[in-house]
Amino acid sequence: MIEIKDLKKVYGGAVVVNVPELRIYKGESVGLVGNNGAGKTTLFRMILDLIRPDTGLVSSNGENVAGHENWKNYTASYLDEGFLIDYLTPEEYFYFIGGLHQQSRPHVDDFLAGLTDFFNGEILKKGKYIRDLSKGNQCKVGVASCLLQNPELLMLDEPFANIDPSTQFRLKSILKELNKNRGVTTLISSHDLNHITDVCDRVLLMEKGIIIKDIATSSSTLNELEEYFGVGQIEPEKIGGTA
Amino acid sequence: MTSTFLRHELKAFWRSKNTGKSIAVRIVMALLILYFLVIISVIGFSLDKFLEKAAGSEMMVTYCGIILLYYLTDLFTRLQLQDLPTLRVQPYLQLPVKRNSLVRYLAFTALFSVFNLWPFLLFVPFVFKVIAPVSGGLVTLAFVVSIAGLTVFNNYLALYIKRKANLNGWVFLIAAAAVILIGLSDFMWHLFSIRNFSYLFFGGLIHHPVLAIAPLLLGVAMYYLNFLYLKDNLYLEELGSRKASKYKNSTDYPLLNIFGNIGDLVGNEIKLIFRNKRSRSAFIMGLFIMFYGLMFYTNPKMNAEGYKVFVSMFMTGIFIINYGQFMYSWQASHFDGLLVSKIKFVDFLKAKYLLFTIISTFFLLLTTPYAYFGWKTLVIEIIMYLWNIGVNATIVLFFANRNYKRMDLSKGAAFNWEGIGSNQWILSLPLLITPYIIYGPLALLHYANTGLALLGLIGLTGVLTRGFWIKKLEADFYNKRYTIAEGFRNR
Numbered sequence: 001m002i003e004i005k006d007l008k009k010v011y012g013g014a015v016v017v018n019v020p021e022l023r024i025y026k027g028e029s030v031g032l033v034g035n036n037g038a039g040k041t042t043l044f045r046m047i048l049d050l051i052r053p054d055t056g057l058v059s060s061n062g063e064n065v066a067g068h069e070n071w072k073n074y075t076a077s078y079l080d081e082g083f084l085i086d087y088l089t090p091e092e093y094f095y096f097i098g099g100l101h102q103q104s105r106p107h108v109d110d111f112l113a114g115l116t117d118f119f120n121g122e123i124l125k126k127g128k129y130i131r132d133l134s135k136g137n138q139c140k141v142g143v144a145s146c147l148l149q150n151p152e153l154l155m156l157d158e159p160f161a162n163i164d165p166s167t168q169f170r171l172k173s174i175l176k177e178l179n180k181n182r183g184v185t186t187l188i189s190s191h192d193l194n195h196i197t198d199v200c201d202r203v204l205l206m207e208k209g210i211i212i213k214d215i216a217t218s219s220s221t222l223n224e225l226e227e228y229f230g231v232g233q234i235e236p237e238k239i240g241g242t243a
Numbered sequence: 244m245t246s247t248f249l250r251h252e253l254k255a256f257w258r259s260k261n262t263g264k265s266i267a268v269r270i271v272m273a274l275l276i277l278y279f280l281v282i283i284s285v286i287g288f289s290l291d292k293f294l295e296k297a298a299g300s301e302m303m304v305t306y307c308g309i310i311l312l313y314y315l316t317d318l319f320t321r322l323q324l325q326d327l328p329t330l331r332v333q334p335y336l337q338l339p340v341k342r343n344s345l346v347r348y349l350a351f352t353a354l355f356s357v358f359n360l361w362p363f364l365l366f367v368p369f370v371f372k373v374i375a376p377v378s379g380g381l382v383t384l385a386f387v388v389s390i391a392g393l394t395v396f397n398n399y400l401a402l403y404i405k406r407k408a409n410l411n412g413w414v415f416l417i418a419a420a421a422v423i424l425i426g427l428s429d430f431m432w433h434l435f436s437i438r439n440f441s442y443l444f445f446g447g448l449i450h451h452p453v454l455a456i457a458p459l460l461l462g463v464a465m466y467y468l469n470f471l472y473l474k475d476n477l478y479l480e481e482l483g484s485r486k487a488s489k490y491k492n493s494t495d496y497p498l499l500n501i502f503g504n505i506g507d508l509v510g511n512e513i514k515l516i517f518r519n520k521r522s523r524s525a526f527i528m529g530l531f532i533m534f535y536g537l538m539f540y541t542n543p544k545m546n547a548e549g550y551k552v553f554v555s556m557f558m559t560g561i562f563i564i565n566y567g568q569f570m571y572s573w574q575a576s577h578f579d580g581l582l583v584s585k586i587k588f589v590d591f592l593k594a595k596y597l598l599f600t601i602i603s604t605f606f607l608l609l610t611t612p613y614a615y616f617g618w619k620t621l622v623i624e625i626i627m628y629l630w631n632i633g634v635n636a637t638i639v640l641f642f643a644n645r646n647y648k649r650m651d652l653s654k655g656a657a658f659n660w661e662g663i664g665s666n667q668w669i670l671s672l673p674l675l676i677t678p679y680i681i682y683g684p685l686a687l688l689h690y691a692n693t694g695l696a697l698l699g700l701i702g703l704t705g706v707l708t709r710g711f712w713i714k715k716l717e718a719d720f721y722n723k724r725y726t727i728a729e730g731f732r733n734r
Contacts, residue, residue: 048583052725067721072585082732083580085511087518087652089493099507100585127490129518149585 633705
């Protein structure tokens with residue numbers, strides 16, 4: 001589905017992303033973790049052709065994303081509020097996105113009806129522009145508009161960051177359902193290790209622009225990740241005195 | 244504190260994405276200002292000679308008479324050209340910075356405008372050369388103080404109106420109409436005489452220098468009004484979008500549906516214009532330009548065809564000039580979203596052209612009553628309309644590909660004043676000059692009609708060859724889009 005070769009981006013002498021090779025296959029669910037500044041968002045932006053790489057290329061379905069627009073037909077993404085047209089009402093925005101994919105308004109309405117739980121009554125028919133919604137609710141609009149596009153590839157950057165716990169769980173089950181039952185390839189970044197190991201079959205760990213670990217999720221993955229991120233943490237055994 | 248703010252502003256200027264463009268604008272500005280300063284100084288220093296020649300022994304009466312008249316014109320010019328001082332206040336609000344010092348900075352830096360220099364250069368030399376030797380020091384002081392007071396008053400009145408106008412474009416329309424009406428009721432309808440009134444005051448000043456307190460008080464009061472207004476809005480800004488607001492309806496423009504996706508894009512942009520204060524003001528100020536015809540055509544001296552070309556281009560193209568030159572910054576906050584969604588850039592461009600065409604057509608329809616001043620007026624209007632949608636639209640979009648500066652529409656409009664004032668007009672100079680490069684020489688050689696025909700033909704060709712230009716712009720955009728997107732992400 002996605003193939004990355006020799007991808008490199010340098011900002012002011014510092015290497016932000018350096019990925020010699022990465023393949024993401026159709027139907028995979030991939031999680032991306034790493035501390036701030038590890039290069040997750042930059043990598044996402046290069047996959048979406050929002051930033052020009054210094055070297056290398058990203059191809060989607062065998063076609064370079066830069067200079068082509070075919071990938072837009074099957075890729076849905078939400079990185080931040082900059083993806084939303086903030087002076088529209090959520091309904092208008094959904095109709096607009098649906099219209100781009102040749103969906104009629106009743107179709108969009110039908111689809112949105114299926115998301116009632118996820119919206120929790122805070123999005124539709126509230127008479128607010130998107131800019132007046134809270135960050136968490138904006139995130140819901142962004143994710144919903146992604147789902148509306150019936151994508152083959154779904155990319156979300158820290159979708160769990162601003163939403164409430166109930167919505168986090170609902171979003172997790174939606175993502176799992178999409179991946180397992182409908183074969184949607186998902187690429188998700190998050191700081192929440194529990195969520196990411198729960199949702200994803202494969203976890204990529206980034207540090208200073210480099211993918212240092214590429215793990216197939218298993219029962220030990222969470223521990224492995226916690227060990228990496230818990231740098232310098234005092235281990236519980238030492239506090240208790242006994243092992 | 245003020246010096247810190249100034250330093251931050253300087254940093255913001257130098258580190259901005261558009262520094263190159265801003266510097267170019269500033270250099271042109273500086274040259275223009277220098278030119279006017281020289282002219283005004285010359286007039287100011289020889290005002291006594293001029294007046295002696297024109298009025299003889301009535302010199303004093305004439306001098307006192309024109310002062311207020313000057314301030315009326317001054318107000319009108321300021322309304323259109325004076326820049327509002329800017330400072331992004333939000334980052335300072337939660338810091339231990341006194342609100343008053345923030346507001347004082349904004350209110351105070353407003354005094355550093357060349358507009359405030361002009362009256363001194365124009366009127367004060369006369370005071371020292373003619374009034375001081377006859378009436379003595381106290382009266383001289385009274386004159387200088389009055390001129391200073393009126394200048395400060397005008398300065399803050401213009402800024403106050405402009406700030407209000409930013410929130411509500413109608414304020415500008417009403418204020419400008421009021422100034423025009425005052426002017427007309429003197430010169431056209433002779434209801435009252437500003438000159439007599441002005442003489443009444445300044446003539447009185449010679450016998451009662453104490454009167455100088457009145458303009459001084461006016462100036463101080465206006466400053467204070469500004470200060471309070473800014474302070475209030477600082478508070479509003481802080482509360483910002485949390486304000487309870489009325490239910491926002493979803494709207495739809497069924498007529499645009501015939502254009503499919505492009506129509507959707509245009510619909511969105513129309514919503515952008517009317518749902519954001521700043522863009523809405525840009526549109527309403529465009530309505531104000533519709534009066535230009537009245538101002539020019541009623542004046543026999545300015546009813547020539549050369550003026551009509553200018554006025555017609557302005558009236559039918561004001562939206563392209565005014566709104567277009569900030570493209571695509573209007574959409575900066577969601578530009579990433581546009582880039583990744585299923586929108587072909589060709590459609591994006593076509594939507595821009597369609598928007599320009601729709602709104603210019605609307606303005607053309609509004610100006611058709613000017614046919615009253617001769618059928619040729621209408622012909623010229625149509626020719627310039629074609630020029631606008633055929634040539635200017637493409638030029639504006641060409642520059643849009645080179646605009647990397649983010650504009651945050653969702654942030655409170657009360658402190659979002661960039662590009663409202665003279666800077667903006669300088670950027671549009673190339674748009675205003677180009678038709679004259681073609682029409683001017685031909686008109687001078689008495690082939691004015693050929694010139695008009697040529698303008699119309701070029702405009703029409705531009706419209707018919709749009710497909711070609713769209714391709715060119717698209718190719719250009721592919722090279723620039725990363726820089727544009729990065730600039731727009733740059734808060």
